[in-house]
Amino acid sequence: MTSQNQATLAVSTVIFALRPDEASGLMTLWLPLVRRIREPHLGQWALPGGWLPGDEELAAAASRTLRETTGLTPKYLEQLYTFGDLGRSPGTRVVSIVYWALVQSDEAALAAVGENVQWFPADRLPELAFDHNRIVDYALWRLRTKVEYAxxxxxxxxxxxxxxxxxxxxxxxxxxxxxxxxxxxxxxxxxxxxxxxxxxxxxxxxxxxxxxxxxxxxxxxxxxxxxxxx
Structure with a gap:
């Protein structure tokens, strides 16, 4: 096990798509989450991601882990932020380089949805593993800021x-x-x-x-x- 004095690198991705709200029918932001199949946080929902190999570029690793977990290959993929607070992962220090992706509705329909991959409304998420609720909140803030000028x-x-x-x-x-x-x-x-x-x-x-x-x-x-x- 890695000690707290060492850091392990990982990549995660927040993916946004526009889908109709099930109650109102209005278009709202949704994102896919994957269910963790091992400890820590066994059974909880989390952002798609994985460990960063030493021989793979950051964006390539983000694209690969996204494809492997959800089947999505978005055209828009941008680095969002690096999250590395102490204690964000029990037993070891994990530094996550987080990307965000935007996909069209027809692309979103290609996601490998199943028991361990589901879409959730971005503003009504369950309690996620690690600090992933905080990451999604930051991604939403960034998206809402940028949509007004970019x-x-x-x-x-x-x-x-x-x-x-x-x-x-x-x-x-x-x-x-x-x-x-x-x-x-x-x-x-x-x-x-x-x-x-x-x-x-x-x-x-x-x-x-x-x-x-x-x-x-x-x-x-x-x-x-x-x-x-x-």
Whole structure:
């Protein structure tokens, strides 16, 4: 067993997807959790993750453990924070490099759901193993902060979308209604979206315009190091 004077490295991932709330039917944030099959915290739900091998890059390890536990391979994967408080894991000090991922609804439907993998509403989680409730709270704060100034909502949408669909994402993430006219003015003035000149097929009456994100605007602010994955 590793002593408290040594640290073991692990990776975990918080994955957000938009799914309808079972009670209201409104789109809300959900995330998949895995049931622990060994001590400590046997039987409790936890974030997908695993130990970090000495010969594997961080992002590659996060992607691998996510794929092995849930079957998900998200396009958007970004390093969130490093959690290493003393006592967060009994018997040994574990430092977790945590990533967060955003997936579209059709991607989320591909998750390997079963007895030990289930989706939970992000704001109504059970008591999780270790400090994973705190990690999810931090990820929610980061997402809600970034959605107001970065093009991160793109990760929940297809290549083209209506402004109403984009507003739905913002409302689901921020948990509050947004005035449609003000939202349209703000988005159009930001320069982050481009009118494709096309309209939503199959819509009745006046079909809404389809937009895409401006390719010159990055999906996330990665800083001078660039994106963590290709």
């Amino acid at each position: 093009r991160i909502a793109h990760a929940f949408l297809g290549e083209t979308f209506t402004l109403a669909q984009l507003r739905d994402v913002h409302e689901a993430v921020l948990q509050k209604p947004l005035d449609p006219a003000n939202f349209r003015r703000t988005v159009e003035a930001s320069g982050t979206v481009v009118d494709t000149g096309q309209h939503l097929a199959g819509a009745r009456h006046r079909p809404p315009r389809l937009y895409r994100y401006n390719d010159s605007s990055r999906l996330a602010d990665q800083g001078p190091l660039g994106p963590s994955i290709g």
